[in-house]
Amino acid sequence: MRLPDFSSAPRADRTPALAVLGAALVLGLAAADAWLARTLETQAEAAVAALNADLATQRARTDRLSAAARRGADAPALGALAVPAARVLEHVASRLPGDVRLTDFHVVYRDAVRVRLTAEARTPEAWDRFLAALAASPHLRELRPDGERRDDGMRVALNLVWQEAER
Amino acid sequence: MIALRRATVLAVDAASVVGGRAARYLWGGLGAADAVHVRCALPASSEPLSAGDQEALAAALREAAAPIVRGGRPVVLLPAHVGASLVLGRERGVDPAEHARFRLAASLDAPPGELASRVAPAPGGRWLAVAMRRDTLASYQAALATAGLAGAPVSFALFAALAALPAPSAPRCVDLLLGDAAGTLLGWSAGALASVRCRLRDGGPEESARWHEEIRRTATLLGGEPGAVRLLGPGAVRLGAALAARGLDLGVGLPRLRADTAGVAGEEMLWPGAVA
Numbered sequence: 001m002r003l004p005d006f007s008s009a010p011r012a013d014r015t016p017a018l019a020v021l022g023a024a025l026v027l028g029l030a031a032a033d034a035w036l037a038r039t040l041e042t043q044a045e046a047a048v049a050a051l052n053a054d055l056a057t058q059r060a061r062t063d064r065l066s067a068a069a070r071r072g073a074d075a076p077a078l079g080a081l082a083v084p085a086a087r088v089l090e091h092v093a094s095r096l097p098g099d100v101r102l103t104d105f106h107v108v109y110r111d112a113v114r115v116r117l118t119a120e121a122r123t124p125e126a127w128d129r130f131l132a133a134l135a136a137s138p139h140l141r142e143l144r145p146d147g148e149r150r151d152d153g154m155r156v157a158l159n160l161v162w163q164e165a166e167r
Numbered sequence: 168m169i170a171l172r173r174a175t176v177l178a179v180d181a182a183s184v185v186g187g188r189a190a191r192y193l194w195g196g197l198g199a200a201d202a203v204h205v206r207c208a209l210p211a212s213s214e215p216l217s218a219g220d221q222e223a224l225a226a227a228l229r230e231a232a233a234p235i236v237r238g239g240r241p242v243v244l245l246p247a248h249v250g251a252s253l254v255l256g257r258e259r260g261v262d263p264a265e266h267a268r269f270r271l272a273a274s275l276d277a278p279p280g281e282l283a284s285r286v287a288p289a290p291g292g293r294w295l296a297v298a299m300r301r302d303t304l305a306s307y308q309a310a311l312a313t314a315g316l317a318g319a320p321v322s323f324a325l326f327a328a329l330a331a332l333p334a335p336s337a338p339r340c341v342d343l344l345l346g347d348a349a350g351t352l353l354g355w356s357a358g359a360l361a362s363v364r365c366r367l368r369d370g371g372p373e374e375s376a377r378w379h380e381e382i383r384r385t386a387t388l389l390g391g392e393p394g395a396v397r398l399l400g401p402g403a404v405r406l407g408a409a410l411a412a413r414g415l416d417l418g419v420g421l422p423r424l425r426a427d428t429a430g431v432a433g434e435e436m437l438w439p440g441a442v443a
Binding site for chain 2: 001003004005006007
């Protein structure tokens, strides 16, 4: 064991050490502040760039919609097309005979409210009754069968157009 | 005898300065030779030495060093009453020297920043810490400089004694390290250094009774009767005989010391451990 030596005991004056520590702390804080400012600036630049890109996208979309609006000036107003799909389905379903069932049903809102459906009928006579019921409806027109398959029963696709005003 | 290490030692105390050569031998044990005893009266205090005391100490140091110091710097040992001591456990993240200054500031009547402290590892995973006032240290160093010993290593006789004493085998043991003006009691429990207490000496017919009480008190703090008592330092032979008459088991496990010091018993010397 080396004998402890008091002759080299340093003075417990920590002022220089504290000053160096304080200066290092200030420098560290300044560096951290600068780094934070640079980070915020980068984030702000990125946000502005994203905003500009979004603005350009929205402007292009506005241009496209304006052009479409100009092209569709002669088309029916959207209000005339705004019939709920549920109402169309309900109307068609109310005309289904007992031995015909719907297997597919689409409502497409374009220049008119167009309906495409697929149905299965147990017999050709049942399908004829369903077509007669649809043809008698005051809201449905332009009935066009689109593909018909007969095996045990009948599977038929049908296109038609909804018409809000009664004929 | 082949010596692993040799050192020249100047042990300062309240009534004397003792110079000598110490050796640690290859096959174990310590050696002490060429002891020079110079009388010098200094205050038994932890206060700084006055200018007159510094002059007196410088003169005694010159006289003690003259026959033994041949170049190089001797190790200067200070007595226990100049500082204050403490046993500390080893704790992670705690600087024991700083901890000692904090704990011993009240004992030395000075703020921790005005204390110098040193620690030495002690058996049982402990630290033996000694602190002293910086102005007191400066006054002793001024005396050393006056004696032509500027820059000499300064330590405490307590550290030298700890280095010389093997850890005791008894479950409870008390060491009494005697100086001219004070005695230090080391308490050992299960081979680990457990406590250190310093008491001023009061020479007289009742001294052995007082030390007997202090030894019993130290052992009580360890949890029972002292299994063994070891005495070292000036007056240890005479005091040991008186304590043995009181029924204490003395001298078990003292350091192996080969003394060639004109009839002075090895037990009377604390300083040979400075070579460790």
